[in-house]
Amino acid sequence: MSRNERVIATYLVETPYSLERAAAVIAGEQSTGTFTAVPGETDRLKELHGAVVEGIEELEPLDAPTLPGAKPPSGHDGLYRRGLVRVSFPLHNFGPSIPNLMSAVAGNLYELRELSGLRLEDLELPPSFAAAYRGPKFGAAGTRKLVDVYDRPILGTIVKPSIGLSPEELGQLVEKLARAGLDFMKDDELNANPPFAPLEAKVKAVTEAVERAADATGRKLMYAFNITGEIGELKRNHDLVVRSGGTCVMVSILSIGLAGLAYLNEFSEVPIHGHRNQWGMLTRSPALGMSFTAYQKLCRLAGADHLHVNGLNSKFYESNESVVRSIRACATPMFGGYETMPVVSSMQWAGTAHATYEALRSVDLMHLAGGGMLAHPDGPAAGFESMRLAWEAAVQGIPLEAHAASHPALRRAIEKYGKG
Amino acid sequence: MSRNERVIATYLVETPYSLERAAAVIAGEQSTGTFTAVPGETDRLKELHGAVVEGIEELEPLDAPTLPGAKPPSGHDGLYRRGLVRVSFPLHNFGPSIPNLMSAVAGNLYELRELSGLRLEDLELPPSFAAAYRGPKFGAAGTRKLVDVYDRPILGTIVKPSIGLSPEELGQLVEKLARAGLDFMKDDELNANPPFAPLEAKVKAVTEAVERAADATGRKLMYAFNITGEIGELKRNHDLVVRSGGTCVMVSILSIGLAGLAYLNEFSEVPIHGHRNQWGMLTRSPALGMSFTAYQKLCRLAGADHLHVNGLNSKFYESNESVVRSIRACATPMFGGYETMPVVSSMQWAGTAHATYEALRSVDLMHLAGGGMLAHPDGPAAGFESMRLAWEAAVQGIPLEAHAASHPALRRAIEKYGKG
Numbered sequence: 001m002s003r004n005e006r007v008i009a010t011y012l013v014e015t016p017y018s019l020e021r022a023a024a025v026i027a028g029e030q031s032t033g034t035f036t037a038v039p040g041e042t043d044r045l046k047e048l049h050g051a052v053v054e055g056i057e058e059l060e061p062l063d064a065p066t067l068p069g070a071k072p073p074s075g076h077d078g079l080y081r082r083g084l085v086r087v088s089f090p091l092h093n094f095g096p097s098i099p100n101l102m103s104a105v106a107g108n109l110y111e112l113r114e115l116s117g118l119r120l121e122d123l124e125l126p127p128s129f130a131a132a133y134r135g136p137k138f139g140a141a142g143t144r145k146l147v148d149v150y151d152r153p154i155l156g157t158i159v160k161p162s163i164g165l166s167p168e169e170l171g172q173l174v175e176k177l178a179r180a181g182l183d184f185m186k187d188d189e190l191n192a193n194p195p196f197a198p199l200e201a202k203v204k205a206v207t208e209a210v211e212r213a214a215d216a217t218g219r220k221l222m223y224a225f226n227i228t229g230e231i232g233e234l235k236r237n238h239d240l241v242v243r244s245g246g247t248c249v250m251v252s253i254l255s256i257g258l259a260g261l262a263y264l265n266e267f268s269e270v271p272i273h274g275h276r277n278q279w280g281m282l283t284r285s286p287a288l289g290m291s292f293t294a295y296q297k298l299c300r301l302a303g304a305d306h307l308h309v310n311g312l313n314s315k316f317y318e319s320n321e322s323v324v325r326s327i328r329a330c331a332t333p334m335f336g337g338y339e340t341m342p343v344v345s346s347m348q349w350a351g352t353a354h355a356t357y358e359a360l361r362s363v364d365l366m367h368l369a370g371g372g373m374l375a376h377p378d379g380p381a382a383g384f385e386s387m388r389l390a391w392e393a394a395v396q397g398i399p400l401e402a403h404a405a406s407h408p409a410l411r412r413a414i415e416k417y418g419k420g
Numbered sequence: 421m422s423r424n425e426r427v428i429a430t431y432l433v434e435t436p437y438s439l440e441r442a443a444a445v446i447a448g449e450q451s452t453g454t455f456t457a458v459p460g461e462t463d464r465l466k467e468l469h470g471a472v473v474e475g476i477e478e479l480e481p482l483d484a485p486t487l488p489g490a491k492p493p494s495g496h497d498g499l500y501r502r503g504l505v506r507v508s509f510p511l512h513n514f515g516p517s518i519p520n521l522m523s524a525v526a527g528n529l530y531e532l533r534e535l536s537g538l539r540l541e542d543l544e545l546p547p548s549f550a551a552a553y554r555g556p557k558f559g560a561a562g563t564r565k566l567v568d569v570y571d572r573p574i575l576g577t578i579v580k581p582s583i584g585l586s587p588e589e590l591g592q593l594v595e596k597l598a599r600a601g602l603d604f605m606k607d608d609e610l611n612a613n614p615p616f617a618p619l620e621a622k623v624k625a626v627t628e629a630v631e632r633a634a635d636a637t638g639r640k641l642m643y644a645f646n647i648t649g650e651i652g653e654l655k656r657n658h659d660l661v662v663r664s665g666g667t668c669v670m671v672s673i674l675s676i677g678l679a680g681l682a683y684l685n686e687f688s689e690v691p692i693h694g695h696r697n698q699w700g701m702l703t704r705s706p707a708l709g710m711s712f713t714a715y716q717k718l719c720r721l722a723g724a725d726h727l728h729v730n731g732l733n734s735k736f737y738e739s740n741e742s743v744v745r746s747i748r749a750c751a752t753p754m755f756g757g758y759e760t761m762p763v764v765s766s767m768q769w770a771g772t773a774h775a776t777y778e779a780l781r782s783v784d785l786m787h788l789a790g791g792g793m794l795a796h797p798d799g800p801a802a803g804f805e806s807m808r809l810a811w812e813a814a815v816q817g818i819p820l821e822a823h824a825a826s827h828p829a830l831r832r833a834i835e836k837y838g839k840g
Contacts, residue, residue, distance in 0.1 A: 001615060030610065031583055045584040049616075067704050069737025092615045093583055099648050099675035103609045103697050110700025111736040163451055163513055164465040189523045190450065195421060195512045196469075228519050231651060231683035255519035257677020263651035277523050280530025284487050285705040316531040317489025 005091040005126035008054065009105040010084055014065070014117030014287050016072035019056050019083040025114045027051035027087050030104055049093055054086040065116030066287035080116050096132035098258050098298055101125075110288065117287025123294045125301075130335040133262065133301040138271040139339030140364040143305060146247050146271070147183045147222045152391045153353075153367040154222075155384060156184025158345070160370050163190055167197050171205030177374075178213030178221040180381035184366060187226035189252050189277045199225065199237055207244040224250035224273040224306075231256075234264050242269050254278035258302045265303025273343070274304030284317065292326045300330075300338045306366055307340045312355045314346035324359040331360060341366050348372050349383075349417040350390035350400070350410055357394035367391070377412050386413035425511040425546035428474060429525040430504055434485070434537030434707050436492035439476050439503045445534045447471035447507050450524055469513055474506040485536030486707035500536050516552035518678050518718055521545075530708065537707025543714045545721075550755040553682065553721040558691040559759025560784040563725060566667050566691070567603045567642045572811045573787040575804060576604025576642075578765070580790050583610055587617050591625030597794075598633030598641040600801035604786060607646035609672050609697045619645065619657055627664040644670035644693040644726075651676075654684050662689050674698035678722045685723025693763070694724030704737065712746045720750075720758045726786055727760045732775045734766035744779040751780060761786050768792050769803075769837040770810035770820070770830055777814035787811070797832050806833035 015022035031050045059082040066080070094100035101123075110118050136142075144150050157177065159170065177185060193199035206223050214220040227237035227249045234256065238249050250273035253261055264272060276299075282289040292309070299307055309326040310318050323344075330342040342365045344356055349372030356367065369387060376383030389410040393403035404411040435442035451470045479502040486500070514520035521543075530538050556562075564570050577597065579590065597605060613619035626643050634640040647657035647669045654676065658669050670693035673681050684692060696719075702709040712729070719727055729746040730738050743764075750762040762785045764776055769792030776787065789807060796803030809830040813823035824830040 031581075045581060049583040067737070068706060069704070069739065071737075093610065095613065095615050097613070097649055099650065099672065099680075100612050100614075102675050103612075103648065103672045106701060107609060107697045108700065108736070110698070110704055111730075111738065113735065113737040115737075161451075161465060161469075163469040189527060190513065192520050192523075193515065193517070194520075195515050228523065229517055230519065231679050232686070252519065252523045255522050256679045259651050259676045260679045266652070277527045278530070280528065281526060281702060281709045284489070284530055285708050286488060288705050288708070289701045310531075315533065316528070317487070317491075317533040317535075318531065319489065 001091065001096065001128045002126070003092065005128055006088040007091055007101065007105065007126065008086055008088045008124040009120060010086050010122040012082070012117065012119040012121050012287065013085045013115060014062065014080050014082045015115050016065070016070050016076050016080055017114055019058060019081050019085065022114055023053040023056055023085045023087065025112060026085065026109055027053050029109060029112060030089065030107055031093070049090060051087050051089045054088050057084040059083050066285070067116050069113055070116035071113045082117070084121065091126055091128060096128040098133070098262065098302060119287055120290040120294050122291065123297055125297065127335065129301055134265070134303070135300055135334075135338040136272070136303055136305040136340055137265070137268065138305040140341045141339065143222070143271050143341055148219055149183050151363065152388065152395070153363050153365045154183045154341070155387050156182050156186065156366065156368050157373045157380070158186050158188055158368060158370045159191070160374060162188030165197065167201035167205040170197070170202060171209040174206050174221070174223065175209035175213050177380050178210055179216060180379070180384055181217065181219070182221055182380070182384050184222045184224070184368070186224035186250055186273060186368070189226065189275045192226040192228040193233070193237065199227070200240060203240055203244045203246060207246055211245065220247070222248050224248040226250045228252045228255050231260060231263060234260060235267060238264065238268060246270065248273055250275055252277050253299060253304065258298050261299065261304065262302040268303070271305035272303055273306040274299055274308065276308045293329045296326070296329050296340070297334060300334055300340050304340050306343050308343045308345065311344040311346045311348045312352050312359070316346060320355070327356070327360050327365070331362060331364065343368060345369070350386040350413045351418050353387065353390035354394045354400055357391070363391065363395065372417055375416070376409070377416050378409065382409040382412065385409040421511065421516065421548045422546070423512065425548055426508040427511055427521065427525065427546065428506055428508045428544040429540060430506050430542040432502070432537065432539040432541050432707065433505045433535060434482065434500050434502045435535050436485070436490050436496050436500055437534055439478060439501050439505065442534055443473040443476055443505045443507065445532060446505065446529055447473050449529060449532060450509065450527055451513070469510060471507050471509045474508050477504040479503050486705070487536050489533055490536035491533040502537070504541065511546055511548060516548040518553070518682065518722060539707055540710045540714050542711065543717055545717065547755065549721055554685070554723070555720055555754075555758040556692070556723055556725040556760055557685070557688065558725040560761045561759065563642070563691050563761055568639055569603050571783065572808065572815070573783050573785045574603045574761070575807050576602050576606065576786065576788050577793045577800070578606050578788060578790045579608055579611065580794060582608030585617065587621035587625040590617070590622060591629040594626050594641070594643065595629035595633050597800050598630055599636060600799070600804055601637065601639070602641055602800070602804050604642045604644070604788070606644035606670055606693060606788070609646065609695045612646040612648040613653070613657065619647065620660060623660055623664045623666060627666055631665065640667070642668050644668040646670045646672075648672045648675050651680060651683060654680060655687060658684065658688060666690065668693055670695055672697050673719060673724065678718050681719065681724065682722040688723070691725035692723055693726040694719055694728065696728045713749045716746065716749050716760070717754060720754055720760050724760050726763050728763045728765065731764040731766045731768045732772050732779070736766060740775070747776075747780050747785070751782060751784065763788060765789070770806040770833045771838050773807065773810035774814045774820055777811070783811065783815065792837055795836070796829075797836050798829065802829040802832065805829040
């Protein structure tokens, strides 16, 4: 670790004080953190360990605070100033450790009454983090090799109904879809190791179904088993999947924590499919929490080979601009690598391929459709084919409707899903 | 696990739709979760696995959405309806597993465009959770035994300056404060195992200092070593502390996740001091995230013997009413036990004892003061004495000023800190 390495955090700050004052409070809270001078707090100590305000970019102020509880200074003019504030932290304060990084760059800052809004917009991490965290072992290249698909997105679906299928019913569904040619399937995030369908029975039924289909088609479906659970279960569940011939494990990252993800990545032998349910809690307020730009870096350090990003025109609140930003963030190299595949899902079907390709200009993603593939009027195989055709058209610059004219699976998909 | 056990989640919901419609969407998203009917979703499956809306309590509506991205229905009257919605989930959907519980009761709900606000206000958990999670091993009774203090709060401080002391300087500070009679000290959350003061050196310096002081005073200070780190470090760091004679470990719960906390609780031999930095991110928006009432239940299941709750009149945004709610929530038994000690801190001094006692009507808490004890004009011993006196007065119903008249340490504290 170099002595001069620093972490730079960029915050969106909203405050009834001046931005300079708010920035100084943020930097001070995260180095000395008490309300009255204490012995031992020397200038030398502050120089060695203090956080430093590196820059402030002022934005339009607001007339009212976004979050409650800010205490304006006396003589407050009623304005809540907003700006992007860059603060640097000496790495030697905490070392290249995600858990301790978070206590420093987030910590108590969200609770400061000098602020009416705080959002961690970006994190610039020094090279020591790359030495400490190996990151994804598979990424796009390793995942493609396992599914044997190279020139288009990996196309797949989510088990539906998400809850309630017995292991036997699940096995039958998987075999049918694997025979239909799908590349990928995943458990729903609601369904990991429930009493009504224990993971062990699910793994057996699914891996046998996948092998039977592979014998027939010559290709092996990748199935992401949801192994979310307590720390001790992660190893047990992972080993069960790998021992049974499974080729992917899925976790709800916010359920096991980034520490749980990094732990899994220490011994995982198959790609880790990172689901981000609960993420909305950290990001939906525009003046609180974190941006996905910052969060996805931590997920990649901790080992997410695949990472969910929502989809264009999804059922969720997120704007398409925000989804595009997330996809592009995942596609931006970190430390020259740390490759993750963005996973695009929610209300997806063939009709969302063109816009997704325009956003990414690459096919290194997973494109998942639940109903948008399985409920195709001619069945799942046609649903899968419709998405393959849509991506073919997108990459070749052919309009969707034009391609549909000569391809019935695509035309039927447009008839069913294109009216919304 | 009984077949009929259910989890009940209470949400604060804000929506441009009717509350009934929003509640149905919430229940549906967390059981089937796709936008178009799929094969296999039978009535029997819905009955066995569906979440059920148990009740709706309407609150005052708003004229504007709190969070962005809600898509109002056509003909929307401009009102955003608010209410408390109780939804029950069959436990057999996910089992008594906190990680999978969170995917069910939080999951993708925060991102739904039918909602302009969602906050998990409370969780009622069935008995199977008690069978699955042993909870705190020490709580108030076990902690009191270790510090030998029974009839008043455990009084202590936080290492200041929080960053920068060498292990030798830290040892000297700890010895001085232990000799001054303090019950408890803790590392700052910013300071776990940094390169400039490795945990191993800190543990050695601090435990030796504590033993030297104990030889002189006959009482052993409890020091909470911040062992926050990756999963593998938790065991290593814990064992280092215990092997060296340390009697408490501290973790930043949001840094290691509830799964990390539950993992630590599997093998911990000393009380776990739970710090909640980063919590503001999950709770400061009144229409997003979680209430501490819900969160503290999960922390207690996972094993937090001590749990930070802010303090009255703190430096943070949180209202005193909210702090009191948190303290009382921690003091409410779960499954007949699961005892945690609320840790009151931030801008605390002798003057905050009376109001804190009125809120709790109990002395089963830790009351921590940084500057409010260490910067006492007559030194830390007088600072500690001032807090002990204040609690004595509070419990006996003597006004602070009256008690101060005959107790100089208290009088001097009021002179210094009582002017704010």
